[in-house]
Amino acid sequence: KQEVTQIPAALSVPEGENLVLNCSFTDSAIYNLQWFRQDPGKGLTSLLLIQSSQREQTSGRLNASLDKSSGRSTLYIAASQPGDSATYLCAVSKNSGNTGKLIFGQGTTLQVKP
Amino acid sequence: NAGVMQNPRHLVRRRGQEARLRCSPMKGHSHVYWYRQLPEEGLKFMVYLQKENIIDESGMPKERFSAEFPKEGPSILRIQQVVRGDSAAYFCASSLLSYEQYFGPGTRLTVT
Numbered sequence: 243k244q245e246v247t248q249i250p251a252a253l254s255v256p257e258g259e260n261l262v263l264n265c266s267f268t269d270s271a272i273y274n275l276q277w278f279r280q281d282p283g284k285g286l287t288s289l290l291l292i293q294s295s296q297r298e299q300t301s302g303r304l305n306a307s308l309d310k311s312s313g314r315s316t317l318y319i320a321a322s323q324p325g326d327s328a329t330y331l332c333a334v335s336k337n338s339g340n341t342g343k344l345i346f347g348q349g350t351t352l353q354v355k356p
Numbered sequence: 357n358a359g360v361m362q363n364p365r366h367l368v369r370r371r372g373q374e375a376r377l378r379c380s381p382m383k384g385h386s387h388v389y390w391y392r393q394l395p396e397e398g399l400k401f402m403v404y405l406q407k408e409n410i411i412d413e414s415g416m417p418k419e420r421f422s423a424e425f426p427k428e429g430p431s432i433l434r435i436q437q438v439v440r441g442d443s444a445a446y447f448c449a450s451s452l453l454s455y456e457q458y459f460g461p462g463t464r465l466t467v468t
Contacts, residue, residue, distance in 0.1 A: 276456065285447060286399075286459040331399070342451060343389060343401040343412060 244269045248332055248347035255322055256355050263317040263350045265332030270310050276344065277306050277317050278331040286331065290317070322354045358383065360450050360460035361430075368466045369438050377433040377463045381450030388431045389457060390423060393445040405431060438467045 245268045255261055265275070274293050278286040290299045290306040292315070298307040305318040319326060329351045333344035361380040369375050381388050390402040401415040405425035416423065420438075425431040435442055445464050449457040 274455075278459070283464075285461040286449075288456055288458060291456045333399075342387060342455075342457070343404055343415070344391075344399075344449075344457060345401070346391075346399040348398045 244272075244334065244336060244345045246332060246334060246345050246347040248330075248350050250350060251348065252351045252353075254353040254355065257322060257324060259322050259354075260318070260320050261322055261352070263319070263330050263332075263352070265315040265317070265347055267313045267315075267334050267345075269336070270313050271336065272310065273335045273342070275306075275308055275315050275332065275334050277304075277315075278333065280329045280331060280349070282329075289330075319352075322352075324354045324356050326354050327352055360448055360458055362446075362448050362460035362463050364463060365461060366464050366466070368468060370468055371439055372437050375435040375438050375442070375465055377435075377446050377448075377465070379431040379433070379448030379450075379460060381431070381448075382458055385450035385452050385458075387451045387453065388425050389449045389451070390431075390433050391447045391449065393447065393462075395444070399447065402433075435465075438465075440467050443467045 247266045249264045276291045277289045280286050292299050292308045303320040308315045329349040331349045333346045335342050363378050388405045391399045393399045403416045403423045404412040420436045422434045443466050445462045447459050447462045449459045451457045
């Protein structure tokens with residue numbers, strides 16, 4: 243059974259810092275991995291999607307890496323801003339069958355202080 | 357190109373009533389997923405549908421819950437005889453084939 247873990251559960255940093263959020267999964271047979279952002283009381287915004295054959299994806303100040311063999315992904319946020327404050331969720335989809343369901347981690351709640 | 361739409365955004369039901377949650381996928385998307393986020397818990401998969409077919413309902417409670425995605429119209433998640441434990445945020449996502457999923461704003465169900 244696939245399990246996704248995110249460390250740390252919460253993180254508080256001053257504005258301008260570079261930071262890394264971690265995600266680990268127990269079953270390496272994944273189809274893809276997706277990073278999301280969720281603001282309080284809101285829906286999820288997709289940040290980056292990494293296919294299982296890829297090693298990393300970049301979008302602006304965000305960079306996500308994937309090491310499938312070790313069951314790990316990291317989300318790197320450069321030059322953090324107060325507007326980056328949110329909960330960041332990692333999710334994986336399985337590699338077999340025709341289901342695209344996502345298995346989510348519990349999230350990392352980030353606070354960036356001005 | 358409108359995103360995934362869900363309505364209502366907030367729904368209050370008394371115990372024993374029925375709740376109907378609607379989801380309109382992004383234009384061109386034929387895959388719909390429903391997830392539930394209980395208070396202080398993570399997002400959990402409930403059901404995956406394509407037009408007129410349930411593909412995977414392994415996360416759906418066996419009783420009182422049902423889902424459909426008809427040929428025309430939105431996907432519906434139906435909860436019969438709601439109980440307080442059903443209070444949660446229900447999110448719908450859609451995708452093109454099995455690729456990146458795009459989420460709606462959610463429906464927050466409160467059972468009193």
